[in-house]
Amino acid sequence: MTALEASGTGTGPATDAKASVAGSTPVTPAAFNPRRDRRRKWFEIAIFVGPALLIFLVFVIFPMIMAARYSLYKWDSRQPFELAEFIGFDNYTRALMGGTDPETKEIFWKAYAEPFWNAVGNNAQIIALSMLIQLPIAMIIALVLNRKFPGRSSVRLIIFAPYVLSEVVAGLMWLMLLDPRGPVTEMLAAIGISDPAGGWLEDPQAGFWTFFFIVSWKYIGLAIILFLAGLSGVPPELQEAASIDGASWWQVQWRINIPLIGPTVRVWAFLSIIGSIQLFDMAWVLNKGGSTGQYSTIATLMVDIGTQRNDGGYASALAIIMFIFSMVAAITYMTLVMRRDNGARAGKGA
Amino acid sequence: MATAVKDDTTRKAGKSRARTRLGGDSSIYVTIFVALIAVGLTLGPILFLGLGGFRTNGQIASDPTGLPDPWVWENYRNILTGSTFWEFTLNSAIISIATTAGVVLFGTMAAYPLARYSFRGREGVFLMFTAGLMFPLTVAIFPLFLLLQDLGLGGMWGLIIPQIAFALPVTVIIMRPFLAALPDELEEASFMDGLTRVGFFFRMVIPLARPGMVTVGVLAFLGSWNAYLLPLVMLTGRDAPTTLPLGVTQFQGQNAANFAGIMAYTFLAMIPALVFFLMMEKRIVDGLSGAVKG
Known part of the structure; x- marks a missing residue:
């Protein structure tokens, strides 16, 4: 489930990037039947790039996005993530300066x-x-x-x-x-x-x-x-x-x-x-x-x-x-x- | 006349050679001296380790720096006749070979259209792979671990597939210029002869790109063989195979008092990588400096 969701989010930047370089003109050499040839070309590209892109999106990009997401939660990793509590940037402020709450600041400074x-x-x-x-x-x-x-x-x-x-x-x-x-x-x-x-x-x-x-x-x-x-x-x-x-x-x-x-x-x-x-x-x-x-x-x-x-x-x-x-x-x-x-x-x- | 000119040039050449050696013949001793120190600092610790494996714990305790006296084969024999060392080595070998094969195959395939087709989004896809260099496995380790659990990817595949994924960026980056440099005439001639692009890839690109593929393969193999964090984290979760680096730390943890045994085990664990290095030294150095230049 999460994996599907993942590859979805992962493709986001790719499509954006595609749009941004749309200006470069595609050249099709040796075109006999342009339409069939073009479809064939895209099919070939998909076959060649597809496996690498899929593995890369699922196992590199998706975990990176999830790391960013997890970092905003208070989460005991022995529990399922559904039980985690959203705390914004608290994890970051704890690391950098012991949190923003003056009451816990001293303890958190020492601990984090x-x-x-x-x-x-x-x-x-x-x-x-x-x-x-x-x-x-x-x-x-x-x-x-x-x-x-x-x-x-x-x-x-x-x-x-x-x-x-x-x-x-x-x-x-x-x-x-x-x-x-x-x-x-x-x-x-x-x-x-x-x-x-x-x-x-x-x-x-x-x-x-x-x-x-x-x-x-x-x-x-x-x-x-x-x-x-x-x-x-x-x-x-x-x-x-x-x-x-x-x-x-x-x-x-x-x-x-x-x-x-x-x-x-x-x-x-x-x-x-x-x-x-x-x-x-x-x-x-x-x-x-x-x-x-x-x-x-x-x-x-x-x-x-x-x-x-x-x-x-x-x-x-x-x-x-x-x-x-x-x-x-x-x-x-x-x-x-x-x-x-x-x-x-x-x-x-x- | 001719001889005079020749004499003159040889004399000049001789003189300039003498000048280049300026500081001259004594400076070669400086070079050799530095070389010896560097070699000693590099090899010394490894030799100490290997020799330590030939001693007993008693020998090491009474004289830490001494030579084996008498030489004891027991430490090495116990490890080599036991099953775990070979099992771990085999695990590491299978995982590294599979990772290498996957990286080289998928990486070269992906690099091919990125190098030789023109299509919308090409630079975008390439840029994304390039950005992958900034995402080390270390950063993604926990989400990756959870993802592998959710997908039910355990055992060897749980190590092989993520390692392929994280080695792809550098592979695509090295292979793309390599494939782009193949002459266009070759492609045209092949199309003229009725070869399709797919046919061109298998008949022409793969054979011609072999040096590049060996280079990226060697780097991927070393990376996988030496990997520690992913096998470590995977091992704590499900029954992932123990690789050699993990095996060494396990042995060390279980035999903390057996100083000589740990030395022998660590020394043996170094040998496959060193043998691989001796076989592939030129490729590794070329690959690294190539990756650096590219």
Whole structure:
């Protein structure tokens, strides 16, 4: 029942969009019998696009719309949705500022807003640290490795390997290694870096940094490989010409290589930001965001509330907030960066 | 005369090569040094994990950083002779292969008219798929779970179909320019030879688009193989199959004290993905940088 209703609502935007591009003139090549041909064409289009469109509308668009709807209700998700009570934007105001009711504000601030802002802060810190720490490290490694040396292809292969592992196994691996009795903890202690009071992961302060380290271990290979792919597209003549003119290695990198792989860097930054907003698996596997939420993310908070507290409405509000963050990132990226890169490409006369 | 010119150019080439290596022959050691550190930081933890699986819990407790002494095969043998590890791996394999097949088939089919037909609403449909990139599965997980329950979609299909749906946007986005780039002459010639558009799709597009299909397929496979949230949520609801990532966390939960066992299990769970990566490395990298450029 709900599914039918769903695909109905889901088609809405599509038909709107259809109308908006009605101006583009349809061209029908090789038309012998125009009418029959046109009907046949639409039939073919339906056959080709239909399955994908149907699956997409039912399993992507419809759940998104339902998430938006649920987020406006007070709903114990163990009960059928019919029993839910419409509360407008209360779930959102609770997350953002502990609700609007002065009487409950203090309690709700502690219960809703505090964990929410803690998670948002962690997501934001991961984004910022990716740009400030992962990016420069990956860039330096890529620039240094961007030359011929013995074993080059194996080195690239190995550096990229963690990216293909699941966050689950990568997370569990580090959980073992960084256990208070684990080998890496012991090794670090042997060279004078003793683990913090609560352990590498559970310490309220150090836990976040350990988490960031693990995320970086898994994902920095992607940055390096993308940057290397970008660097291989820089014409070697440019670098040669610059060094003949007496530019130092650093000057060549700084003036030629880094600016020329700008588009690649921006794309990586976008992927990294979107990934950071939606980070879930790793934080959940380590310890559901940490016992004091030291590395909780919006997604872990959402799943925690949805499955442990069965607050379907509030969990959905968090989902929508997460979606809004992703959308803002995507739209900012598209308007700022793509216009610039495409403009540059068009300028080259491609 | 000719030789003199040649000499001159070779000398110049030699000189410029020397200049490019500026900072010169010693800088290769910097490169190798950085490469070694990067490789060590990447492989070190994985080796530690694998070696830990060859030790007993007693060995690990008394000397966490030591090598296996003696080497113990028991942890690995127990896992590999038990049924659950293989069962989970098989589940993951079936789900990932089915997801990949569905994504590649439906995605390429959808991309074909979007690339090569002109019709009203074409850009609108494409835009909608593009917008799908902003809807990650994480955001839709609870409504999706309820929807699957309402539809009675459990078991493997409850994982395969949503994973296909969420992988479609990136597939359509990569495949559309790929299919649009096929030369028009090819299409005209095929129509001249009496091939219909449907015939053209099956006889010409699919064979020619194979590189693109492999690329999107590899990405879809990895995504499905590594998926965690959907199997996790589905498992709590109905008897969904346990996939390998879930299996590892289950084993860890049930054997919390068996440090060496967890290490062995986690290490074994890494191997299929690493083997797949070794086989498909070029495709994965091309796919990612292709997706990035496209």
